Amino acid sequence: METATVVVAPAPVAIAPTPQRKLMELKSSFAPAAKSSPARKPKQQAKKKLAGGSGGYVLEDVPHLTDYLPELKSYPNPLQDHPAYSVVKQYFVNPDDTVAKKIVVHKSSARGTHFRRAGPRQRVYFQPGEVTAAIVTCGGLCPGLNTVIRELVCGLHDMYGVTRVLGIEGGYKGFYARNTVELTPRSVNDIHKRGGTVLGTSRGGQDTAKIVDSIQDRGIDQVYIIGGDGTQKGAASIHEEVQRRGLKCAVVGVPKTIDNDIAVIDKSFGFDTAVEEAQRAINAAHVEAESAENGVGVVKLMGRNSGFIAMYATLASRDVDCCLIPESPFYLEGKGGLLEFVENRLRDNGHMVIVVAEGAGQDLIARSMHLADTHDASGNKVLLDVGLWLSQKIKEHFKRKPSFPITLKYIDPTYMIRAVPSNASDNVYCTLLAHSALHGAMAGYTGFTVAPVNGRHAYIPFYRITERQNKVVITDRMWARVLCSTNQPCFLTHEDVEGAAGQEEEEPHLPLVEGENALVVRSPSMCNGNGNGHLCSGAA
Ligand SMILES: Nc1ncnc2c1ncn2[C@@H]1O[C@H](COP(=O)(O)OP(=O)(O)OP(=O)(O)O)[C@@H](O)[C@H]1O
Ligand SMILES: O=P(O)(O)OC[C@H]1O[C@](O)(CO)[C@@H](O)[C@@H]1O
Ligand SMILES: [Mg+2]
Numbered sequence: 001m002e003t004a005t006v007v008v009a010p011a012p013v014a015i016a017p018t019p020q021r022k023l024m025e026l027k028s029s030f031a032p033a034a035k036s037s038p039a040r041k042p043k044q045q046a047k048k049k050l051a052g053g054s055g056g057y058v059l060e061d062v063p064h065l066t067d068y069l070p071e072l073k074s075y076p077n078p079l080q081d082h083p084a085y086s087v088v089k090q091y092f093v094n095p096d097d098t099v100a101k102k103i104v105v106h107k108s109s110a111r112g113t114h115f116r117r118a119g120p121r122q123r124v125y126f127q128p129g130e131v132t133a134a135i136v137t138c139g140g141l142c143p144g145l146n147t148v149i150r151e152l153v154c155g156l157h158d159m160y161g162v163t164r165v166l167g168i169e170g171g172y173k174g175f176y177a178r179n180t181v182e183l184t185p186r187s188v189n190d191i192h193k194r195g196g197t198v199l200g201t202s203r204g205g206q207d208t209a210k211i212v213d214s215i216q217d218r219g220i221d222q223v224y225i226i227g228g229d230g231t232q233k234g235a236a237s238i239h240e241e242v243q244r245r246g247l248k249c250a251v252v253g254v255p256k257t258i259d260n261d262i263a264v265i266d267k268s269f270g271f272d273t274a275v276e277e278a279q280r281a282i283n284a285a286h287v288e289a290e291s292a293e294n295g296v297g298v299v300k301l302m303g304r305n306s307g308f309i310a311m312y313a314t315l316a317s318r319d320v321d322c323c324l325i326p327e328s329p330f331y332l333e334g335k336g337g338l339l340e341f342v343e344n345r346l347r348d349n350g351h352m353v354i355v356v357a358e359g360a361g362q363d364l365i366a367r368s369m370h371l372a373d374t375h376d377a378s379g380n381k382v383l384l385d386v387g388l389w390l391s392q393k394i395k396e397h398f399k400r401k402p403s404f405p406i407t408l409k410y411i412d413p414t415y416m417i418r419a420v421p422s423n424a425s426d427n428v429y430c431t432l433l434a435h436s437a438l439h440g441a442m443a444g445y446t447g448f449t450v451a452p453v454n455g456r457h458a459y460i461p462f463y464r465i466t467e468r469q470n471k472v473v474i475t476d477r478m479w480a481r482v483l484c485s486t487n488q489p490c491f492l493t494h495e496d497v498e499g500a501a502g503q504e505e506e507e508p509h510l511p512l513v514e515g516e517n518a519l520v521v522r523s524p525s526m527c528n529g530n531g532n533g534h535l536c537s538g539a540a
Contacts, residue, residue: 048463056110059098062440062448062459065125065250068243072444074123079159085120093119099458101264115464118436118450118457120159125444126221128161133441134220135183136168136175137197138227138234139378141415142258143270143277144422144430145226146191146198151434152224153183159435160442166218167198172234173205175214192427195419201227204377206234212241215249222250222441228257229469230378232449236462239447250441253449253462254433258418260308263470264460265451269430271308273423278313281413282353286319289351292407296342296352296394299411300387302418303357304380306471309417310357314482321345321352322488324386326359327472328479330491332393339397341489346406356390358383358414365389387412432457 049067051059066072077092079085098114105112135152137145149167156162166180174180181199191198215223215238225235232253239251255262260271278301285297301310307325314323322341324330331337345352365384366373374382391410398406422430429452436457437450448459472479474492483490 048461053111056112057114058112059114059116060461060464061116062461063239063243063446065248065444065446068246069248072125072248074125074444075127077120077122077124077442078128078161079120080122082159085159091120092122093117095121099453099456101453103454115453115458115460116445118440118459120439121443124160124442126160126442128442129163131156131160131162131221132164132166132219133162133222133224133438134166134168134180134215134218135199135224136171136226137199137201137256138171138225138231139201139203139256140228140258141196141201141418142256142268143195143273143418143420144426145196145201145256145270146188146194147422147427147430148226148254148256148269148434149183149198150188150192151431152438153188154185155435155438157185160438166220170200171202171205172211172231173202173207174200176207176210177205180218192430193421195421197226202377203230203380206237206378208234208237208241211238212245212247215242216245216247220249222252222438224252224254224437224441226254226256228255228259229262229466230380231256232262232462233466235449236447236466239462243447250444250446252437252441252446253465254437255449255451255465258309259303259306261304261306261469261471262449262451262465263468264464265449265453265470266455267452269426269433270418270422271312271426272429273420273426274302274309274417275312275316276423277417277420278309278413279317281411281417282313282317282319282355285353285409285411286317286351288409289353289407292351292409294346294350294398294404294406296346296354296406296408297411298354298356298387298391298394298408300356300358300385300414302414304359304383305469307357307360308470308472310355310360311472311479311482314355315485317353317355318485319353320355321349321486322354323482323486324354324356324360324390325472326357326362328360328474328491329363330361332364332397336489336491338489338491339394342394342397343404346404354390356386358386361386361390385412 049061049063051061053059079091085091097117099117101113101115133156135149153165156165165183167183168174168180169178225231232255235251235253242249242251255265255268256270257268258270258274260268262268281299285299289295289297301313303309303326305326307327310323310325314320332339342352362384365386369384371384376382387410391408395408398404433450440448440450440459445459447462449462449465450457450459453460
């Protein structure tokens with residue numbers, strides 16, 4: 001281990017204990033148990049590993065195998081003799097390097113939360129030739145999954161000489177319900193050119209005890225778990241059970257989500273590809289709308305609880321007249337409602353494009369259709385088709401106005417945008433992510449998700465990733481930019497604005513500097529009277 005850190009129960013910054021106390025706390029937190037002890041019901045909150053420093057500096061560190069296997073041997077990192085890497089100056093990460101969670105600070109602000117910087121370490125805790133690694137992909141598809149798989153296999157092989165990498169097929173349940181496949185640099189050579197995941201994926205079927213039995217039986221030393229927020233929660237349980245059994249197995253999460261709904265991290269891989277692919281659908285909707293009398297194009301994009309794809313696709317396109325996302329409620333009828341806006345925009349421009357994230361307006365639809373909630377195998381709410389519903393409502397509205405005929409085309413490219421192979425920049429991102437992941441595992445870190453934070457790759461403890469979802473903050477500038485670009489109504493009530501303030505991160509935003517070209521959110525009373533209330537004042 002590199003720094004003297006503090007292991008504490010969830011609490012603010014701790015005071016440094018003696019190494020003996022640290023060990024005692026760890027020992028009391030697990031017993032080297034036999035396999036499959038009866039399922040332990042209530043989940044203990046994961047222990048946090050915090051180290052304090054001057055000026056309010058806090059390192060939220062990740063577990064290390066030596067936390068519970070203190071006798072573990074370490075070895076020189078074989079990279080130091082690697083013909084390609086040995087010439088790199090400062091190739092190994094400085095043990096004290098950390099990555100700041102917030103990089104915009106004031107002279108008087110505390111230094112705040114930091115994460116351990118990702119990258120290769122001087123010493124590794126595995127004899128490369130003896131490692132069995134395993135890779136699993138869970139949850140929905142996302143461009144770049146195959147690239148991450150490829151780069152894990154090739155990186156382990158080329159950089160560390162690890163030759164035994166097992167693919168777990170069909171998601172979490174594949175650990176105990178399927179055979180594994182051997183992954184070699186040759187077998188994965190071309191997979192990054194294909195969409196989807198060569199390993200298959202699934203929802204549900206997360207049985208921690210059976211999965212860890214499988215890890216134990218197969219002698220897996222490193223497990224790379226690629227998936228979204230649900231998957232990372234599963235990975236956290238697997239890590240806890242691995243630690244409870246005292247297994248020398250590094251559990252590493254690689255965040256994947258088309259929705260970009262994973263907290264803390266800059267952006268998830270595949271997101272850029274998805275936004276790019278969404279442009280094709282928006283372009284088609286625009287061409288159709290422009291070519292018809294009072295043409296309306298409706299495009300539904302993915303985004304279960306977070307509207308990032310819709311927001312970025314709208315901003316990138318400039319052809320969109322209205323963007324609807326789950327975070328920003330809207331209403332149809334009456335003054336300031338969506339239908340009034342559609343009518344006004346058609347009168348002004350003769351055509352319009354609406355982009356709607358699939359999770360938008362779910363309450364409205366459920367209310368109008370009196371439907372009970374249903375859930376998928378992972379427990380996620382199954383969404384009602386907002387695109388179809390919205391198209392229907394718009395058509396019905398204009399049917400009541402025979403002098404105002406419209407032509408509406410509904411385009412649903414949702415699965416198309418996530419089934420494509422990743423673009424060039426996502427491929428590079430996936431490569432770096434895979435490398436950061438395997439460097440961390442080889443160095444003995446475990447129980448972490450790897451991802452860029454403010455442009456630097458970091459190891460982030462699972463609890464940080466799983467405690468909340470990343471959402472569009474509608475009181476932030478980015479959403480204001482969208483509203484400025486589309487010139488759509490704000491739809492917000494006073495309560496919505498109040499509620500939206502609660503979406504913000506726990507660390508308060510810095511006050512805007514006077515004179516800055518800041519964007520401000522106004523209450524509806526400040527929206528202009530024609531229901532076309534903009535949220536912007538000044539350029540961003
Ligand atoms: N709270 C949880 N604890 C343990 N496992 C979970 C939990 N939530 C979900 N999982 C498991 O994680 C896997 C993936 O979860 P889910 O289907 O929610 O997708 P995801 O990882 O969130 O990805 P995405 O939402 O981007 O498709 C499933 O096998 C599911 O059973
Ligand atoms: O793959 P499924 O089960 O159809 O679920 C689709 C969901 O998966 C996601 O692609 C990722 O969570 C969402 O955008 C979408 O709502
Ligand atoms: Mg999810």
